Amino acid sequence: MITYIASFLILSGVFFALIAALGIVRMPDIYCRIHAATKAxxxxxxxxxxxxxxxxxxxxxxxxxxxxxxxSYLTAPIAAHMIGRVALLRNLPQWNPKSDSKKISx
Amino acid sequence: xxxxxxDLPTWLIPTAQVLLGLAAAITCYxxxxxxxxxxxxxxxxxxxxxxxxxxxxxxxxxxxTSYLDVASAIAIISFxxxxxxxxxxxxxxxxx
Numbered sequence: 001m002i003t004y005i006a007s008f009l010i011l012s013g014v015f016f017a018l019i020a021a022l023g024i025v026r027m028p029d030i031y032c033r034i035h036a037a038t039k040a041x042x043x044x045x046x047x048x049x050x051x052x053x054x055x056x057x058x059x060x061x062x063x064x065x066x067x068x069x070x071x072s073y074l075t076a077p078i079a080a081h082m083i084g085r086v087a088l089l090r091n092l093p094q095w096n097p098k099s100d101s102k103k104i105s106x
Numbered sequence: 107x108x109x110x111x112x113d114l115p116t117w118l119i120p121t122a123q124v125l126l127g128l129a130a131a132i133t134c135y136x137x138x139x140x141x142x143x144x145x146x147x148x149x150x151x152x153x154x155x156x157x158x159x160x161x162x163x164x165x166x167x168x169x170x171t172s173y174l175d176v177a178s179a180i181a182i183i184s185f186x187x188x189x190x191x192x193x194x195x196x197x198x199x200x201x202x
Contacts, residue, residue: 037152
């Protein structure tokens with residue numbers, strides 16, 4: 001049973017990492033890209049770490065993977081906040097859906 | 107070997123590694139193409155996360171738990187690098 005759960009967690013983690021990579025390429029401006037990279041990327045790594053915690057043979061591996069998971073979930077919003085704050089302070093262009101967005105996106 | 111103990115399907119870990127490599131390649135496109143420096147920093151942050159996931163998968167396929175230490179070091183360094191880049195670009199007058 002644990003085998004099936006671990007396989008599902010690994011595959012879904014890889015799926016979310018792929019979604020994050022696609023989002024960072026396809027999103028129109030930097031604020032949307034921070035969305036994709038932070039949330040989907042952290043979720044992908046977190047699911048793979050959870051799979052490792054489920055099937056770890058020793059308690060040390062389980063504890064360490066949970067610690068990495070907590071650390072990455074604590075630091076991802078802080079890094080995203082710093083990047084978004086600097087982008088807003090430096091007046092990076094924002095995506096306006098009504099106007100033509102092709103100029104910013106490519 | 108975790109995958110032998112757990113009886114994970116043999117195709118699972120190599121497939122996951124190839125797909126994560128594909129995600130890293132897509133991220134490299136944004137690092138190369140990014141219109142501003144902040145785009146490149148966001149893409150580098152995601153690239154570090156994907157590298158971390160690769161090392162965790164390497165724990166599965168090789169069985170050496172030392173690779174988990176590498177993953178934790180990459181997590182710490184990528185966070186500090188992102189904060190340092192953001193603080194630096196906030197202070198300087200260089201164009202983004």
